[in-house]
Amino acid sequence: MRPIEDRVKVCRYYRSPAMHESCEKGRVYDEVNRRDELGSTGCMLRMPCLGDTQGSVVRGQTIEPCDLHEPHTREEIEAEDKAFQRAMELMKQGLSSCCEAPIDTSHVIPDGKHKNHGPRYCSECGRLAYMV
Numbered sequence: 001m002r003p004i005e006d007r008v009k010v011c012r013y014y015r016s017p018a019m020h021e022s023c024e025k026g027r028v029y030d031e032v033n034r035r036d037e038l039g040s041t042g043c044m045l046r047m048p049c050l051g052d053t054q055g056s057v058v059r060g061q062t063i064e065p066c067d068l069h070e071p072h073t074r075e076e077i078e079a080e081d082k083a084f085q086r087a088m089e090l091m092k093q094g095l096s097s098c099c100e101a102p103i104d105t106s107h108v109i110p111d112g113k114h115k116n117h118g119p120r121y122c123s124e125c126g127r128l129a130y131m132v
């Protein structure tokens with residue numbers, strides 16, 4: 001995992017460009033990384049969303065800062081880590097992270113080629129806990 005000093009710089013509106021055209025604020029990624037113009041290789045390096053790239057020069061192009069950039073606070077990152085660690089602990093005990101209730105494994109495939117695959121649900125609220 002990246003050190004906390006790097007993670008706080010990442011914009012709170014950032015979401016994976018592999019899955020989304022724009023950030024949570026609606027800024028279209030191609031406007032900031034200009035992938036169509038500059039090519040896809042190394043376009044992640046041109047993302048101002050990650051914080052430390054702003055103002056640096058990649059392949060002769062200066063990375064423009066994004067006016068929507070809003071970094072995290074240290075407290076937020078620490079709380080995220082804590083929540084993640086707690087969820088992992090609960091998972092090891094077979095409990096859901098939402099209700100700390102037993103995991104419902106009734107939809108798991110019992111045998112054959114895909115044995116043990118399938119969704120696990122929270123037995124309390126029915127929310128999807130995780131997929132295997």
Ligand SMILES: [Zn+2]
Nearest residue numbers: 098099122125
């Ligand atoms: Zn639940």
